[in-house]
Amino acid sequence: MADPLLQVRDLHLALPDLNAPRLFGPAPQVGILHGLTFDIPRGATLGIVGESGSGKSTLGRCLVRLLEPTGGTILLNGDDITHASPRDLAAHRRDLQMIFQDPMSSLNPRHSVLRLIADPMRLHGIQDADAKARDMLDRVHLGRRFADRYPHQLSGGQRQRVGIARAVGLSPRFILADEIVSGLDVSTQAQIIRLLEELVADMDLTLAFISHDLSVIRRLCREVIVLRAGQIVEAGATSKIFSAPAHPYTAALQSSIALPELDEGWLLS
């Protein structure tokens, strides 16, 4: 239990700054993540919170290696995947899944629901992918009759269930969920959260859940890290952090007081 699934050490990420004025040469880099260090233990449910633009999505995309960090290391199960090539990552892909914020854009509009769930399985050599995909439709409480529909024929909540089935169908070790309920109405949000809770418990998933909705985090996540301008300002057990925030930023987030503008120093440091 003690050895973590993901170990993140001094993670840095910089991207080319497309807004910077330049005449020649490569675009200058702008730092987005500034030295993050934390572990995600097996079976953890980790909340990642922070205001808009604090780097939550960027961090998430590094964890599932949609982005390549520019510094530090990420270990998955002890294997260094920080700079793994697509070829080397192939072996780990099954274990690093992601549920996207907007299923309308992340589910291919021209693939049927069945194909959306079965294709990941087929790619990883899972036998009887279609049959297992139909089972998954039951697991996410959609029902098999949705198999032949297309994403635009579903409601927002149904679409997000397909997104969940697609990720969970691979029985990955790690799932990243990036603001997966923010586009839904409140009652649908609650259903999706309940479903996720259920699946995490049943399937021994390790979950990182990005949200700006602290009540959802409080309900779903045992641990939480608080991000501000690409740095971790606080980390620990959810109950502890929210009952006694050590950092004024956390307290401010929690009481949803308008946050003061960040000074330039944050971005440049």
Next chain:
Amino acid sequence: MVRLWLSGGWLAILVLAAIFAPWIAPHDPLAQDLFLERLPPVWIDGAEPGYYLGTDSLGRDVLSRMIYGARIALIVAVLAGGAAALIGSTLGLLAGFYGGWTDRIVGRIIDIWMSFPPVLFAILLVAVLGTGLHSVILAIAIIDWTRFARVIRAETMAQSRMDYVASAVVIGRSRLGTLAAEVLPNVLPTLLVLFSLEMGIAVIVEAILSFVNLSISSDDPTWGGMIAEGRTQIHFAPWVLVVPMVALFLTVLSFSQFGEGLKDRIDPVLR
């Protein structure tokens, strides 16, 4: 729905006429009979039975020439349109998806290509390649692939920014697999519409080249050649001009309408 059936009906007639031309053409399209010159179509007084659309100034049967002309029009539409689509959309897909230097090279070639005026380019090419059906087809493909490349490149770029492409990476699809299985199906409706337009354009370009006597040998019946000849007869035998022009118009319109209609019909997102 209606347009799909109407345009499809006309195209089906053309295809059947082209395939079975030797059996259904009432006369030899090349047979001249100076005693039967400039006969009017059957609905005008003075028509001769058996010459439904009349005859031209050399006494050749217009209907038979139209039927054989459909052969050439369709061959050009399918082969020239297909070749242009294949070259153009392959380059457009690769440039739009991979970006970087692939995109820069393809983009530069497109810019250079488009700086030639197309009709002049076509005439020049045929002059170099020599007249004949194959050089007409080649010339159209060589000129018109940029239509596909430009549009497909832009569409592919837009599609590649969608999250479903990121999602394909996460589920472990290869780059090329993502292009083929995820991006291509989303570009296909655009491609279908472009292709149907291009088939119409190919028919017109062939007619233009026939008109300026740069297509296939002037004896062979082509619609463009018939229009060129009909022009000189417009006061004595207007049907020689009107019949191929109407057929050309209907065919170009049918290709585009059929493409649009088919797209609406088979695209799951529009159903």
